[in-house]
Amino acid sequence: MMHIVLLFLLVVTDTASCQKVCSYQQVLDHLNFTRLNELYTSTRPVLDHTHLTVVNLDIFLYAILAVIEKTQTFIPFIWAVMTWNNEFISWDPSLFCGITQVSVPIDMLWRPDLFIYEMTEKDAAPHSPYVYVSHDGTVTMEDDLRVVSTCKMDVHKFPFDTQSCNITVGSAIHCVDEMRLVPFSNSSRATQFSLQVMQRQGEWDFLHLSVTSDTLPYERRVMERIIYTITMKRRPLLHVINFLLPILFFLCLDLSSFLISDHRGEKLGFKVTVLLAISVLLLILNDILPSMSNRTPLIATYCIVIFALMLLSLLETVLVTYLMEKDTVPMQETGTDEDHSLKVDWQDKQDKTTVLSCDRDGRRRVLPAYCDVTGGDRTCELLPITAQVSDITHQGGESQVLQQQILDQLRELENTVSHFLRRKDGGWQNPGYWTRVATKINAAFFVFYCVTVAVFLILMYIEWS
Structure with a gap:
């Protein structure tokens, strides 16, 4: 009976002992984690200053929020994961019921001073308030970022263009002798994971995420950085329906105006109306495209050439109308028209x-x-x-x-x-000489107009495709 009571007391004592140490707070107390402890926050967490701090970085793309060509601004929503080692942190999980990691407030630990080179505005997205700390000193930080960055865009093939924008991450003050940046995932894994988690709704279709590393010499120091290049392709259907097709329809209307008789004034007014409609679409295009570009966008060439063809067609209509009007001038009461008039003689009233x-x-x-x-x-x-x-x-x-x-x-x-x-x-x-000349000019110009339009549209299709 005494043996049973002693065994029961031992079990209760062991259970109470396990419950006493099996808590995250016990681990933090063991590590002396407090907000006033400068050991974890003030300096780079190494026992010897010659030791390197290796930061593993991963960036995945959640969504492409906006691409503004006018200001050349790229706004993605990304998920960043960083890991590094804090040499002041370690514990034995067997002494704390197998606890291998704990979460602590982010302001209680030193963090790498990483920033994005292309970022132009402060991140307004909510940040994660905690980091994970492992028993071997590995610190893992995960955060969501809404990046407003600059991007050098080439809108030459707008709206069938493909853009590549960079997100360059580097340290503000630590050089390669103190801290190294290493991409944790290669380009293939980063692209695959981004395709799985990305929200595809929007104007842009994500194609590829490439990861490269390089160094940037600065005075006597060499800074290391990681470059994430996001390649995306525009979905052109909206621009084709709202812009390219209406201009093509106006061009067809201008071609159909050759069926209107030149003796009537409606043809001239019709062409002027179509020309004004193209001018309105050009104003809309001016709001879409950036003010500065290395090469003239093909869509601008497309609009200007069609506008010039319609203007030339309008001038041809004015010329034909003028020539035909010359044959409607009344004859002189006296004299004889040797070329085109009829001879009329009269004697009485x-x-x-x-x-x-x-x-x-x-x-x-x-x-x-x-x-x-x-x-x-x-x-x-x-x-x-x-x-x-x-x-x-x-x-x-x-x-x-x-x-x-x-x-x-x-x-x-x-x-x-x-x-x-x-x-x-x-x-x-x-109807004499000038009417026949005007008819021949109209026929020749119609053939020239049709051939020029066909060749131009074929060349534009080849360039865009």
């Missing part, structure tokens, strides 16, 4: 006369017409068809069948003459 014309076969016809002279003004009209038929039938005395045939021929002749004769301000004039 209302006299029957003839108009000289040509049919489609090139044979000359003499058409009866009346000219009316009142107060010095002269107006001429073709003799009505019924009157012509009446004259012919009375003179020839033919039958009704012959009369009907003559009537049909005269109607066809009247349509032919009406196509060639114009009346303006009391004068008669046929």
